[in-house]
Amino acid sequence: MTTKVWNTAQRVGDIEGAFNRSLDRLRLDYVDLYLIHWPVPGCYPETWRALEKIRESGRAKSIGVSNFEEPHLTALFEFSGIIPAVNQIECHPLWNRKPLIAFCRSHGIAVQAYAPLARGLYLNREIMQQLAEKYVRTEAQIGLRYLVQQGISVIPKSTQPDHIFANADVFDFELSEADMALIDTMDEQLRSASIPDDLL
Numbered sequence: 316m317t318t319k320v321w322n323t324a325q326r327v328g329d330i331e332g333a334f335n336r337s338l339d340r341l342r343l344d345y346v347d348l349y350l351i352h353w354p355v356p357g358c359y360p361e362t363w364r365a366l367e368k369i370r371e372s373g374r375a376k377s378i379g380v381s382n383f384e385e386p387h388l389t390a391l392f393e394f395s396g397i398i399p400a401v402n403q404i405e406c407h408p409l410w411n412r413k414p415l416i417a418f419c420r421s422h423g424i425a426v427q428a429y430a431p432l433a434r435g436l437y438l439n440r441e442i443m444q445q446l447a448e449k450y451v452r453t454e455a456q457i458g459l460r461y462l463v464q465q466g467i468s469v470i471p472k473s474t475q476p477d478h479i480f481a482n483a484d485v486f487d488f489e490l491s492e493a494d495m496a497l498i499d500t501m502d503e504q505l506r507s508a509s510i511p512d513d514l515l
Contacts, residue, residue: 316343319352319381320366322513326358330365338374349375350403353514354387360394367397379403381429385418392422401425406467407433408443408458408498409505416467428462431469433507442501446494453481460485461498 318341324333334349349369351362359380366378379401380387391399402419406412406428419426432455437443443454450457455471455478462469463485471482490498 316341316346317348317350318346319350320362321352322355322358322511325351325355325362326513328358328361330362331369334369334374345374345376347375348377348379348401350379350381350401351383353382353511354380354384355514359387360390363391363395367395370397377401379424385415388418388422388424398422399424401427403427403429403470405430405506405508406462407431407437407507408440408461408501409433409437409503409507411499411502413499413502416465425468426466427468427470429470429472430508431459431462431471433458433505436505436507437501440501442497446490446498449494450488450490452485452488456481456485457490457498460488460490461495464490464495 318337320330320333324330338344338346349366351359351366366375369375370378377400378397379399381403383402388402402424404412404415404426406426407430416426432438437458438454443457446457447454459469459471459482473479473482
């Protein structure tokens with residue numbers, strides 16, 4: 316079970332209150348993972364300190380971050396000995412995030428990909444269509460397998476049961492090294508998710 320602290324709570328310094336409200340809504344005594352949703356400038360160091368205390372209390376088994384780039388992570392390392400368990404970032408074939416992923420791995424931070432389907436933006440690309448035909452899979456399954464095969468956990472969003480089942484069915488085939496490299500060529504640093512207005 317994972318939840319996050321939003322930017323508003325960071326700006327007013329109400330991390331503990333926000334966390335308790337999340338527990339109340341979830342009807343739980345603890346969560347497995349609590350994340351900082353965005354690195355709000357001037358706020359996220361204090362937010363991280365608050366997360367450390369929540370972790371120490373046992374109400375969050377692990378703590379992590381979301382949407383943190385290398386400079387944000389480096390800043391955390393400078394004042395905290397607790398390494399984020401996870402960095403949840405937008406990641407998919409159109410924005411493969413290779414440098415950031417390498418940085419996270421070098422520090423023992425697991426990478427989790429949100430919007431791994433890029434909201435459908437790569438499903439009609441020629442490379443994905445060719446690979447879907449080759450492996451007798453959907454374009455979405457090829458894209459998800461590309462991430463999973465790199466050791467990245469994926470959290471695709473869908474409300475349709477058939478899509479949910481198909482998205483989970485990516486563990487019984489493997490893309491060749493050449494095909495992984497081919498998908499790498501699709502990277503155009505395309506962001507499909509929006510950035511909160513207060514961070515623009």
